[in-house]
Amino acid sequence: MIPENLAGRRIAITGSTGFLGTALVERLLRSAPGCELVLILRPGRRGAGRRVERDILRNDAFDNLRSQLGTDGFAEMTSRRITAVAGDVTSDSLGLDADGLAALASCDIVIHSAAVVSFDSPLDQAVEVNLLGPVRIVETLASLGATPHLVTVSTCYVAGSRRGRAPEEPVDASSFFVDVDWRTEVDAARRIRLDTETESRTPANLKAFRSEAHGELGAAGIPSLAAKTEQLRCRWVDDKMAQAGIARAGSLGFPDAYAFTKALGEIAVAESAGDVPISVVRPAIIESAHSEPSPGWIRGFRMAEPVIISYARGLLKEFPGVPKAPWT
Numbered sequence: 001m002i003p004e005n006l007a008g009r010r011i012a013i014t015g016s017t018g019f020l021g022t023a024l025v026e027r028l029l030r031s032a033p034g035c036e037l038v039l040i041l042r043p044g045r046r047g048a049g050r051r052v053e054r055d056i057l058r059n060d061a062f063d064n065l066r067s068q069l070g071t072d073g074f075a076e077m078t079s080r081r082i083t084a085v086a087g088d089v090t091s092d093s094l095g096l097d098a099d100g101l102a103a104l105a106s107c108d109i110v111i112h113s114a115a116v117v118s119f120d121s122p123l124d125q126a127v128e129v130n131l132l133g134p135v136r137i138v139e140t141l142a143s144l145g146a147t148p149h150l151v152t153v154s155t156c157y158v159a160g161s162r163r164g165r166a167p168e169e170p171v172d173a174s175s176f177f178v179d180v181d182w183r184t185e186v187d188a189a190r191r192i193r194l195d196t197e198t199e200s201r202t203p204a205n206l207k208a209f210r211s212e213a214h215g216e217l218g219a220a221g222i223p224s225l226a227a228k229t230e231q232l233r234c235r236w237v238d239d240k241m242a243q244a245g246i247a248r249a250g251s252l253g254f255p256d257a258y259a260f261t262k263a264l265g266e267i268a269v270a271e272s273a274g275d276v277p278i279s280v281v282r283p284a285i286i287e288s289a290h291s292e293p294s295p296g297w298i299r300g301f302r303m304a305e306p307v308i309i310s311y312a313r314g315l316l317k318e319f320p321g322v323p324k325a326p327w328t
Contacts, residue, residue, distance in 0.1 A: 007034030010106055012148070014040050014089055014133070015113030017055045019299040020153065020286060024113065026061045026293050029081065036081050038103045040094060043086035052084045061293045089114050089133035093140050105144040112137055112152040119256040122241030123248060127189040130261035131182060134269035138276050149277045150269075156282040158263035160254040168282070171266045178252045182264040188248075196240045200233050209233050 011028065015021040016039045028035060044051050057078055066074040085103050088095040089112075096104060104110070116129045134152045141148065159166035159176040171177055199205065206229070213228035220228075245257030254260040266280055288298040310316040 003032045006032040009108040010036045012038040012107040012110040021113045038083045040087040048084040048086040090128045105146045120242045123245030124189040124193040126257040126261040131265040151279045155262045156284045157259040182268045
């Protein structure tokens with residue numbers, strides 16, 4: 001039923017270079033052969049098309065499909081069905097040029113999977129992507145007069161750290177709803193970033209960064225020392241912003257900036273949607289594949305992998321568990 005319903009449809013996807021996005025691209029190419037994909041991604045230095053080839057299609061998620069079609073057949077199919085578009089969900093109009101906007105306007109479905117998923121990400125970065133990302137999508141669609149079905153990927157942890165039943169309903173209709181204005185939170189996060197940037201450039205802090213850079217690089221030349229100093233300054237700012245995210249999220253009953261900004265993102269996109277139909281998907285923690293695209297397939301370190309590897313290397317001496325838990 002799904003392949004038939006998607007036949008002849010164009011589907012735009014953000015976040016296609018990520019774990020979930022890569023799996024989604026592979027599954028649509030393999031199981032819905034009648035659809036076309038518009039992949040919106042940051043172009044990098046080599047352009048969006050080259051990045052699709054390098055960062056998505058070369059992934060081993062596509063090994064089975066490539067084996068079935070052959071190298072030439074796979075290349076022909078992907079070039080025919082995939083349109084790569086340079087864009088960025090942190091920019092107005094998604095950073096799309098005229099051709100990119102036309103490609104987006106032609107889509108029947110938009111799947112927004114791009115996200116800052118780190119639990120300790122800088123507050124403003126999480127706000128710009130997780131909160132404002134879906135808002136920018138519906139605003140861009142409105143400017144184009146387009147009304148594709150928007151599927152935005154959230155998280156099942158939007159209820160935060162509170163106890164009790166959390167029914168599948170809009171965040172602002174839930175008993176867990178925290179009555180804060182998402183626009184105020186955006187302004188506050190941006191203001192904290194500006195204040196922290198200013199603080200990082202005080203004479204005392206710059207002196208400390210230069211001293212640390214000199215301690216690491218020794219007698220390196222001035223350009224190297226200057227670059228290292230700036231790197232340390234930026235790291236200091238990001239650390240401060242991460243602390244701000246944890247503090248603000250915690251004050252409102254969320255474990256981290258990720259869940260906090262995802263919850264506000266749901267509210268913001270619902271308020272901003274206009275005529276665009278929306279579906280919100282709330283997955284839990286996603287780990288390796290059970291069977292498709294291949295058993296155990298995963299992209300990057302997720303939640304359990306660092307713990308498993310540490311245990312295997314003998315760095316983690318004990319592993320807590322429930323004795324009667326089933327192992328499969």
